[in-house]
Amino acid sequence: MIVSMKNIVKIYGDNTALNNLNLEIREGEVLGLLGPNGSGKTTAIHILCGLIGKNSGEVTVFGMPQDTKNLKTRQQMGLVTQEVTVFKDLTAKENLRYFGGLYGLKGAELEANIKEVLEFVELTDRANKKPGTFSGGMQRRLNIACSLVHKPKFLIMDEPTVAIDPQSRNHILESVKKIAARGTTVLYTSHYMEEVQEICSRIVVMDAGRAIASGTVDELIAQIQHEEVVRLTALAATDVLTRELEEIAGVQSVIVNGNEYVIASTVGTGNLNRILETAQRHGGVAGFNADKPNLEDVFLTLTGKKLRDEEA
Amino acid sequence: MKQFPLVFKHYFKRMMTNKVALFVQLGLPIILIIVNLAIAAADTDADVMQNGYNMMHTTIVILMLFSFAFFGGAWLVDYLFPDLTEARKFRLFFVPIDKRIYALAAMLASMIVSFLQSLLIIVLTTVALNIHWGDVGILAALVVVTILLSHFVHYFLYLVAKNKGQANALSNLITFGLAALGGLFFGNPGDLVDLPILNWFHDYGTPLSQARRSMHYAGFVGDDMGIAIQSLLILLSATALFICLTFIIGKVKKA
Numbered sequence: 001m002i003v004s005m006k007n008i009v010k011i012y013g014d015n016t017a018l019n020n021l022n023l024e025i026r027e028g029e030v031l032g033l034l035g036p037n038g039s040g041k042t043t044a045i046h047i048l049c050g051l052i053g054k055n056s057g058e059v060t061v062f063g064m065p066q067d068t069k070n071l072k073t074r075q076q077m078g079l080v081t082q083e084v085t086v087f088k089d090l091t092a093k094e095n096l097r098y099f100g101g102l103y104g105l106k107g108a109e110l111e112a113n114i115k116e117v118l119e120f121v122e123l124t125d126r127a128n129k130k131p132g133t134f135s136g137g138m139q140r141r142l143n144i145a146c147s148l149v150h151k152p153k154f155l156i157m158d159e160p161t162v163a164i165d166p167q168s169r170n171h172i173l174e175s176v177k178k179i180a181a182r183g184t185t186v187l188y189t190s191h192y193m194e195e196v197q198e199i200c201s202r203i204v205v206m207d208a209g210r211a212i213a214s215g216t217v218d219e220l221i222a223q224i225q226h227e228e229v230v231r232l233t234a235l236a237a238t239d240v241l242t243r244e245l246e247e248i249a250g251v252q253s254v255i256v257n258g259n260e261y262v263i264a265s266t267v268g269t270g271n272l273n274r275i276l277e278t279a280q281r282h283g284g285v286a287g288f289n290a291d292k293p294n295l296e297d298v299f300l301t302l303t304g305k306k307l308r309d310e311e312a
Numbered sequence: 313m314k315q316f317p318l319v320f321k322h323y324f325k326r327m328m329t330n331k332v333a334l335f336v337q338l339g340l341p342i343i344l345i346i347v348n349l350a351i352a353a354a355d356t357d358a359d360v361m362q363n364g365y366n367m368m369h370t371t372i373v374i375l376m377l378f379s380f381a382f383f384g385g386a387w388l389v390d391y392l393f394p395d396l397t398e399a400r401k402f403r404l405f406f407v408p409i410d411k412r413i414y415a416l417a418a419m420l421a422s423m424i425v426s427f428l429q430s431l432l433i434i435v436l437t438t439v440a441l442n443i444h445w446g447d448v449g450i451l452a453a454l455v456v457v458t459i460l461l462s463h464f465v466h467y468f469l470y471l472v473a474k475n476k477g478q479a480n481a482l483s484n485l486i487t488f489g490l491a492a493l494g495g496l497f498f499g500n501p502g503d504l505v506d507l508p509i510l511n512w513f514h515d516y517g518t519p520l521s522q523a524r525r526s527m528h529y530a531g532f533v534g535d536d537m538g539i540a541i542q543s544l545l546i547l548l549s550a551t552a553l554f555i556c557l558t559f560i561i562g563k564v565k566k567a
Contacts, residue, residue, distance in 0.1 A: 049406050071408035079406045083399040089326055101318045102407040146403070 002027050002154050002185050003048060008057035010043050010209075017043040018054070019209035025154075030176065030186040032200030034193070034295075036303055040209040041189050045158055048187075049079055061154070075103060078152035082159045084139045085146075086131050092118065092142050093127045096149045103150035113149050121145045121175065137168025144175065155179060156187045161195060173199055193295045203295070207303040221293050224301040225267055227252060229291040230275050232261040236283030244278050251275075259286070315409045316417050323391060323421035333387050337429045341380045342436060348372045349441060362532050365444040370532070371524070373443050377433050378523040379491045381458040384426030385466030386483045391418055392467075393476035412562070419463055426459045446531015450540050454523050457547045461519055462487075464554035471561040494520030522546050 003025035010018040018040045025031050035041045046052045047059060050066050050073065059066040061073040086095045096114045105113060118124045121141040131139050144160060157176065161169045176199050180186055190196055196203060197217055204214040213220055234241060237259045245254045245261065250269030255262040261279075265271040272290050279285045293301075327333060352368050360367040395404055396415060405411055434451070437443040445451050466483060473479035491497065493513040498504060502511035515521055526543035529536045 046402075049402075051402060051405055071410070074406060074408040077406075079403065081399065081402050085400040085403040087326070089330070098318070098322055099403075099407070102315055102409060104314070104408075 001025070002062060003187075004058075004060045005044070005048065006058045008044070008047060008059065009055045010040075010047060010052075011055050017209055018047070018057075021057070021206075021210055023204060023211055025185060025187060026202075027185055028180075028183055029201045030180045030188060030199055032196035032203040033187060033189045033206060034196060034203060034299060035189075035206035039206040039303075041206055042158065043209075044206070045156055045187070045189070049077065049156065050074060075150075076153045078147035078150070078155040080144050080147045080155065080157040080160045082162060084131070084136075084143045086139065086142050088130060088132045091128050091130050092123055092134075092145075095131070095142065095146055099146045100149040105150055110149075113151065117145045117149050120148065120178070122171070135165075135168075137164045137171065140164055140168060140172065141175075144172065148179070152184065154185045154187070158189050159191065160188075161190065161192065169195075193299065197295050205299060205302050213298075213302050217295055220295065220298045222267070224298050225293050227264045228267055228269065228271065230261075230263045230265070230272055231289040231291065232263065232275065232279055233286040233288065234259050234261060234279050234283060235286050237261070238282055241279065241282040244282070245275060248274050248278065316413055319409070319414055319417035320421050323418045324424060326391070327387065327421060327425045333390075337380065337384065337387065337425065338432060341376050341429070341433055345373055345376050345433070345437060345441070348376070365442075365532075367532060369441070370443055370445075371528075373433070373437050373441070374524050374527050375494075375496050375520065377430060378454070378458055378520050379494075379496050380433070381426060381430050381455055382462045382490070382519050383487050384422065384429065384459055385462035385464075386480070386487060387425070388419055388422040388463060389466050389470050389476065389479045389483060391422070392470045393479065397470075397476075415467075419467060423459050423463055426462070427455065430455045430459070444531070446527060447537075447540070450526060450530040450537075450544065453544055454526055454547070457544065457551055458519055458523055461547060461551040461554065464551060464558055468554050468558045468561065471558060471565060490518040491520060494518035494524070496520065519547060519550070
């Protein structure tokens with residue numbers, strides 16, 4: 001276990017930002033942290049990074065207690081900030097040299113890391129240029145490079161793809177996969193459900209300052225899914241077809257509306273093939289659709305909010 | 313502490329390569345000194361010669377030197393806000409270095425830049441404009457104390473202001489206000505408006521007034537080292553006051 005947050009409470013005036021938050025991050029995983037605006041994600045990250053204190057609870061990182069004074073844990077951590085926070089008046093290489101130096105790197109080791117990380121974010125040809133001349137996506141990549149130059153074991157990425165073009169977003173997502181493949185543990189927050197679904201091995205959903213669900217995408221879907229639904233358009237709707245569909249093991253209900261059939265089965269029965277075979281035997285199938293909830297549905301069910309509702 | 317030299321070098325380099333700041337800090341005072349001395353040279357009736365030196369010229373250069381030394385801290389605010397208060401703070405506070413050490417290293421870099429500015433003014437005016445600076449020890453002490461005072465005043469503003477705009481507005485009010493009261497722009501403002509307090513400010517009530525008083529008594533007006541040291545101590549006391557204030561405000565803000 002790289003991170004353990006137990007019963008974390010953080011109060012700002014009358015507002016309880018974190019209400020007994022419990023969160024664990026396992027070594028080597030890419031954990032997605034999802035939550036609507038105001039759910040406490042940023043506060044949780046700031047406490048985890050030791051940037052702000054907490055009212056109560058216990059945080060350990062690499063087995064050491066984390067607080068605002070513990071600088072040792074940060075040596076092995078990297079933070080990719082939501083905004084681009086590189087120095088615009090320094091070149092890409094100078095930025096990397098400075099941030100690497102702040103983590104105690106120097107000499108040949110620092111230069112080797114700079115070379116490696118520039119190659120990693122594909123900015124080698126821009127090494128001696130100032131970020132002001134970069135596109136938004138390139139600035140984001142440099143921002144990530146500055147967090148990687150000291151080769152952290154644990155990387156926190158706070159919405160690193162906000163307001164960038166699809167090409168740069170794909171580049172960043174691929175980078176996260178490569179970072180994870182090297183064994184780095186990643187905590188990733190995003191407003192983009194498809195990103196989290198694509199790169200995260202486990203997801204924690206936060207709302208009102210608490211973690212309300214966690215698991216893989218399939219596990220989270222299973223938590224909210226009570227039945228599997230197949231929508232089928234038969235070429236010829238008959239009472240025999242309806243009856244035979246109702247008789248399939250695990251089918252809970254069949255609703256008929258003209259040629260349209262809505263067939264609900266118990267989760268895990270895998271009835272799709274049997275339903276299609278039955279319909280084929282009784283005149284054929286004009287079309288079908290097997291509804292499967294996605295992460296967006298999970299989020300909506302658990303929090304009652306759409307993730308991007310308040311983004312604008 | 314081992315990253316202190318790195319942070320110091322980082323800010324020193326950025327400050328020394330900031331062309332606008334360099335012009336304002338190094339070029340502008342030299343230009344203003346040359347222009348003011350050229351104007352003064354045209355009015356030889358106003359010349360006051362003492363010990364073979366033109367006191368009018370000396371006074372002009374003293375005013376410029378200490379005014380710009382007191383402006384020096386304003387540049388620090390321009391670096392502290394974006395780095396330690398706005399978005400970049402999350403990255404910089406996250407690195408494994410004590411943020412007070414970080415701010416101190418940035419402040420020291422700014423002080424050294426201010427000191428180099430003062431040194432350049434002194435050397436250039438001595439070599440090229442035949443300015444006599446009087447007691448070198450008092451001069452050096454006054455420059456150092458004025459730079460220290462300026463930086464702690466501005467660090468105090470950084471701590472109490474809500475944002476960079478507010479800090480800059482307060483900085484301008486204080487630096488330009490005190491410079492005007494001290495006689496930089498219009499001579500003694502008490503000559504323009506009949507208010508005794510304005511005379512007091514011109515003679516004693518600003519860092520510029522005390523630095524000028526100390527310089528005059530150390531090298532020119534009757535050589536009274538006691539008065540020179542008294543003014544130096546007043547500036548030192550003001551500096552100590554602002555060091556204490558920044559310490560207290562820093563503690564309160566942290567809590």
